Amino acid sequence: MTATIPTLPSLYDPFSTEAKWQRFWEENQVYKADPDRGGKPYCIVIPPPNVTGSLHIGHTLGDTLMDILVRYHRMKGRNTLWLPGTDHASIAVQTILDKQLKAEGKTRYDLGREKFLERAWQWKAESGGTIVSQLRRLGLSLDWSRERFTMDEGLSKAVLEAFVRLYEEGLIYRGNYLVNWCPATQSAVSDLEVENKEVDGYLWHFRYPLTDASGYVEVATTRPETMLGDTAVAVNPQDERYQHLIGKTLTLPIMQREIPVIGDDFVDPAFGTGCVKVTPAHDPNDFEMGQRHQLPLINIMNKDGTLNENAGSFQGQDRFVARKNVVQRLETDGFLVKVEDYKHMVPYSDRGKVPIEPLLSTQWFVKICPLADKALEFLDQKNSPQFIPQRWTKVYRDWLVKLKDWCISRQLWWGHQIPAWYAVSETSGEITDTTPFVVARSEAEAQEKACSQFGANVKLERDPDVLDTWFSSGLWPFSTLGWPDKSRDFEFYYPTSTLVTGFDIIFFWVARMTMLAGHFTGQMPFKDVYIHGLVLDENGKKMSKSAGNGIDPLLLIDKYGTDALRYTLVKEVAGAGQDIRLDYDRKKDESPSVEASRNFANKLWNAARFVMMNLDGKTPQQLGSPPASVGAGLSDVPVDKKTIGLNPPLLSDRWILSRFHQVVRQTSDYIDNYGLGEAAKGLYDFIWGDFCDWYIELVKSRLQKDSAAPSRLVAQQTLAYVLEEILKLLHPFMPHITEEIWHTLTQAEDGQTLALQSYPETDTRLIDPDLEQQFELLIATIRTIRNLRAEADIKPGVKVTVFLQSESDRERQILTGGQSYIQDLAKVESLTITPALEREIDPAIAGVIGTIQALIPLAGVVDVAALRAKIQKDLSKVEAEIKSLSNRLNNPNFVNKAPAEVVKGARDTLAEAEKQAEILRERLRRLA
Known part of the structure; x- marks a missing residue:
C-alpha cells in the first residue's frame, strides 16, 4: 500500500486558511497564559481601543507589532500573556449617542440617566463586538479568556479604590478653577485633549477711558466679547509709558464698571500696545494675575457657549455672535481704534472640534507634583521605563516636569461616576460649590460617613459627573491583572514587559500610567516603551476615525489576506518611531x-x-x-x-x-x-x-x-x-x-x-562569511549574464557562449569552481574564464561585475542589425513622447489650469519615459 504524499493545493487561498487557523488557535486555547507554568514572564496589555465604531489601519500596525513580539517571545520559551481589552471612551461615545438622539429629535435629558446608560451599554456591545471581530481577523495571539473592559466589575473596583485612596491621601481635591471647557460636549477637558491650531483672525484695538477723564489706554485683544468680564487692565511695572497710571482706575466701556490699572511683570510691553485687558474668569494667564492682585472673577459664559446675565444686553447670544455685536457697539460708542489681520493659535477641543472656552468651574483635580516626582525619580535613577527610540525619553521627561494639576471630572453620564456624595438641603436639593460631601467606596459607606460628620437622616446626592477616561486607562497595566487584589496574574506578570504605542499618546496615556503605577505599585508598569510611527493617509495626514480618513483593515484583508496586510505594515516600519504612508487607492480599494x-x-x-x-x-x-x-x-x-x-x-x-x-x-x-x-x-x-x-x-x-x-x-x-x-x-x-x-x-x-x-x-x-562572499560573486555573475541575454533578446531556450575575463586569480578560481552553476542557471553552453581575451569578439554584448567583464558573442545567436533597428524604433517612440510631455509641462496654461493630479501624472510619466530612453540608449551603446 503506497503512502499518501502530503501536498499543498496549487493556489494559496488566504481566506479559508486564515479562518481555519484562527478558529484552531482559539478553540485549542493555544494562547491561554498560565502563571503557574513558571518560566520567565513576558507580558503585554493591549492599548485598549475605544468602543467607538471600528479600528482603522493605524490600530492594525500597533497590534501587529505587538503580536510579533508576543509570538517571538513565546517561541523563545517565555511564559507569555497578551491581554486584550477595550476602553469605554466617555466623551467619544457620549458625543456619538448625543448625535443619534439629536437626529431623533431628543436629548439625553429626555431619556434620563438610567435609559441613556442602557443605550450606551447597547452601543458598547455592538461597537465593541466589531472591534473584537477585527482583532480576531488579524490573527492576534491574545488570551481572550482574560479580555477586559474599562467599565467591567473588576476594573470599576480598581478605579473606585484608586480615587478613594488618592482623596484620603490628599492628592485629589475639589476646587473652583479655570478649566478648558468644550461647549460642544459641555464638559471640561484636560490640557492634553486640547489641540492648538493656527487660524487667520483679527486683533481689535479699543480705548478704555480713565475715570478721572485725563485720557485713556489702548488695549488689544483677539476675543472682544470677553471684555464684558474685564476686572482690570495690566501694564508692565517697568514700562515707563504707563508707570504713572498704575493705581488709577478706568471705566469699562459698555458695562460702565470701574476697574483698576495694575502693574504685573507678566505683561509683555512689546505685545500690542503694552496694555493688557484682564479677564480672570476667561483666560488662564489672567486668572493667575487675578489671584496675585485679588481681582474679582466675573463669568460671562454659559456652559453651552452662550453669554449669561453678567454680559448685560448680550445675554443669550452665542459667543461668536456676541463678538460681532460687541465690536459693533464699541465702534458705535467711539471706542474702536483699529482692526488688524492677525494669525494666532486657538485651542480646540480634540473631541468636540470647536474652540475651547476657558471657564471658571468647580471640578475635581489630582495633585500632579507628587505623582510626577515619583515617575521622574524612576526615570532619572533607573532609566525606567526605557524608551525606544531613546529620543522620546526627553519628550516624556519634559512633559512630567511641566504637568499641572489634572482635572479629572467630566460633565458626562457615560463613565465611572465620581464616588462623592453631597449632603444636600432638604428644600433645594441642589449641589453648590459649598455643599459638604463625603468620598466613599459605596453608598452605604457614604451614608455612614455622612451620619458621623453631618448628623443622622442627612439626605445624600451622588456627584453626577464621571471621571476622565484617562483616569481608568492610567490604571490599565495593573488593574487588568487584578489590582487592588493580590492576584496570581498580578504577582507573576506585573510589571509588564513592553508597551507598544504611537508617540501621539505619550502625554495622554504613558505618563499617566507611569505616575499612577509608581504611586500605587511602587514600580513602573512596563520595562520598555516601544514608540512606533503613525500610518498616514495619501495626503500625509494621521489616520483617525474622527477625521474620517482611516482605512478599515478588513477591506484590505478581504482583498489580499491578513498576512499580506500585516507584513506590509511591518516591512514599511524601517525604524522605530518612523511614520509610514500606506500606498492605497481609495477609489479602487487597492494597495x-x-x-x-x-x-x-x-x-x-x-x-x-x-x-x-x-x-x-x-x-x-x-x-x-x-x-x-x-x-x-x-x-x-x-x-x-x-x-x-x-x-x-x-x-x-x-x-x-x-x-x-x-x-x-x-x-x-x-x-x-x-x-x-x-x-x-x-x-x-x-x-x-x-x-x-x-x-x-x-x-x-x-x-x-x-x-x-x-x-x-x-x-x-x-x-x-x-x-x-x-x-x-x-x-x-x-x-x-x-x-x-x-x-x-x-x-x-x-x-x-x-x-x-x-x-x-x-x-x-x-x-561562513568567505563562502557567502564567493556565492555573492557567483550570483552577481549569473544575474549579469541573464540581463545581457534579455538585452540582446536571446530566446530563453537558446544556450550561449560566454567569456568571463578577470585579472584576479581568486576571482577566476571562484568562477571556475562555480562553472557548473553558471552554465546551468544562465543557460551557457561554452564558458571561458580567462585573465585576458586573446582576440576581440565582435559583435558581442558586454557587462561588468566588479572587476570581471562578461561577454556574449552574438554572431549566429541574434540578428544584431535587426535588434539595433528594433531598439532604435522603440527609442524614437519614447523620445517623441518625451518631447510631447515636455512641451505640455513647459506651457504655463497647462501647468496653472490643469488639475494638480493631471500635472503630477504628466511629470511622473515624463520621468518614466526619460528613464526608458536612458536604458534604450545604453542598450544601443552595448551593441555598438
Whole structure:
C-alpha cells in the first residue's frame, strides 16, 4: 500500500486558511497564559481601543507589532500573556449617542440617566463586538479568556479604590478653577485633549477711558466679547509709558464698571500696545494675575457657549455672535481704534472640534507634583521605563516636569461616576460649590460617613459627573491583572514587559500610567516603551476615525489576506518611531504594497509546494538533518582552500545554511532591539532571493538524478530543514500561511501548532562569511549574464557562449569552481574564464561585475542589425513622447489650469519615459 504524499493545493487561498487557523488557535486555547507554568514572564496589555465604531489601519500596525513580539517571545520559551481589552471612551461615545438622539429629535435629558446608560451599554456591545471581530481577523495571539473592559466589575473596583485612596491621601481635591471647557460636549477637558491650531483672525484695538477723564489706554485683544468680564487692565511695572497710571482706575466701556490699572511683570510691553485687558474668569494667564492682585472673577459664559446675565444686553447670544455685536457697539460708542489681520493659535477641543472656552468651574483635580516626582525619580535613577527610540525619553521627561494639576471630572453620564456624595438641603436639593460631601467606596459607606460628620437622616446626592477616561486607562497595566487584589496574574506578570504605542499618546496615556503605577505599585508598569510611527493617509495626514480618513483593515484583508496586510505594515516600519504612508487607492480599494506582500506569500507557497513534491513524502524529521548542519568537514578546511570548487555537490547546501544562520542571528538581534521593520525586510530578501530564487534553482538538477545518489538526499535534507526553519522565523510576521505549510510539511499531529515550536537558534559553526562572499560573486555573475541575454533578446531556450575575463586569480578560481552553476542557471553552453581575451569578439554584448567583464558573442545567436533597428524604433517612440510631455509641462496654461493630479501624472510619466530612453540608449551603446 503506497503512502499518501502530503501536498499543498496549487493556489494559496488566504481566506479559508486564515479562518481555519484562527478558529484552531482559539478553540485549542493555544494562547491561554498560565502563571503557574513558571518560566520567565513576558507580558503585554493591549492599548485598549475605544468602543467607538471600528479600528482603522493605524490600530492594525500597533497590534501587529505587538503580536510579533508576543509570538517571538513565546517561541523563545517565555511564559507569555497578551491581554486584550477595550476602553469605554466617555466623551467619544457620549458625543456619538448625543448625535443619534439629536437626529431623533431628543436629548439625553429626555431619556434620563438610567435609559441613556442602557443605550450606551447597547452601543458598547455592538461597537465593541466589531472591534473584537477585527482583532480576531488579524490573527492576534491574545488570551481572550482574560479580555477586559474599562467599565467591567473588576476594573470599576480598581478605579473606585484608586480615587478613594488618592482623596484620603490628599492628592485629589475639589476646587473652583479655570478649566478648558468644550461647549460642544459641555464638559471640561484636560490640557492634553486640547489641540492648538493656527487660524487667520483679527486683533481689535479699543480705548478704555480713565475715570478721572485725563485720557485713556489702548488695549488689544483677539476675543472682544470677553471684555464684558474685564476686572482690570495690566501694564508692565517697568514700562515707563504707563508707570504713572498704575493705581488709577478706568471705566469699562459698555458695562460702565470701574476697574483698576495694575502693574504685573507678566505683561509683555512689546505685545500690542503694552496694555493688557484682564479677564480672570476667561483666560488662564489672567486668572493667575487675578489671584496675585485679588481681582474679582466675573463669568460671562454659559456652559453651552452662550453669554449669561453678567454680559448685560448680550445675554443669550452665542459667543461668536456676541463678538460681532460687541465690536459693533464699541465702534458705535467711539471706542474702536483699529482692526488688524492677525494669525494666532486657538485651542480646540480634540473631541468636540470647536474652540475651547476657558471657564471658571468647580471640578475635581489630582495633585500632579507628587505623582510626577515619583515617575521622574524612576526615570532619572533607573532609566525606567526605557524608551525606544531613546529620543522620546526627553519628550516624556519634559512633559512630567511641566504637568499641572489634572482635572479629572467630566460633565458626562457615560463613565465611572465620581464616588462623592453631597449632603444636600432638604428644600433645594441642589449641589453648590459649598455643599459638604463625603468620598466613599459605596453608598452605604457614604451614608455612614455622612451620619458621623453631618448628623443622622442627612439626605445624600451622588456627584453626577464621571471621571476622565484617562483616569481608568492610567490604571490599565495593573488593574487588568487584578489590582487592588493580590492576584496570581498580578504577582507573576506585573510589571509588564513592553508597551507598544504611537508617540501621539505619550502625554495622554504613558505618563499617566507611569505616575499612577509608581504611586500605587511602587514600580513602573512596563520595562520598555516601544514608540512606533503613525500610518498616514495619501495626503500625509494621521489616520483617525474622527477625521474620517482611516482605512478599515478588513477591506484590505478581504482583498489580499491578513498576512499580506500585516507584513506590509511591518516591512514599511524601517525604524522605530518612523511614520509610514500606506500606498492605497481609495477609489479602487487597492494597495500595490499589500499586493506585493501577497505575492511574497504566493512565492513562499509555491516554493514549499516544490520542496514537498521532491521529498518523496517524507518529513524533515524523517529525512534527518543535512550533513552540513553539524559542520561536517567545512570548519576543518584551511582558509586558502575554502573555495567554491572544493566540493561542488555540497557547497550550495553549505552556502544556504550559512546564509540561513546569518539571518537567524540578524532577525533575533533586530527583534530583541525592536527593529521589526528591518527584521521583516531581511526575511523577505533571504526567503525570496537566497532560498527561492537561488538555492532551489541550484539544487533542481540534483533532485532529478538517481534517487539513491547521496547528493540528492543531502539536497532533500537541506531543503526540508531550511524550509521548516524559515517557517518558524517568519511565523510571528505571517502566522497563518506559515502554520498551514508547517502542518503539511511536518505532517503534524492533531493539537500541534507552529505557534508553540521553538524559535530557531543560531549555529555559529555553520556561518561562513568567505563562502557567502564567493556565492555573492557567483550570483552577481549569473544575474549579469541573464540581463545581457534579455538585452540582446536571446530566446530563453537558446544556450550561449560566454567569456568571463578577470585579472584576479581568486576571482577566476571562484568562477571556475562555480562553472557548473553558471552554465546551468544562465543557460551557457561554452564558458571561458580567462585573465585576458586573446582576440576581440565582435559583435558581442558586454557587462561588468566588479572587476570581471562578461561577454556574449552574438554572431549566429541574434540578428544584431535587426535588434539595433528594433531598439532604435522603440527609442524614437519614447523620445517623441518625451518631447510631447515636455512641451505640455513647459506651457504655463497647462501647468496653472490643469488639475494638480493631471500635472503630477504628466511629470511622473515624463520621468518614466526619460528613464526608458536612458536604458534604450545604453542598450544601443552595448551593441555598438
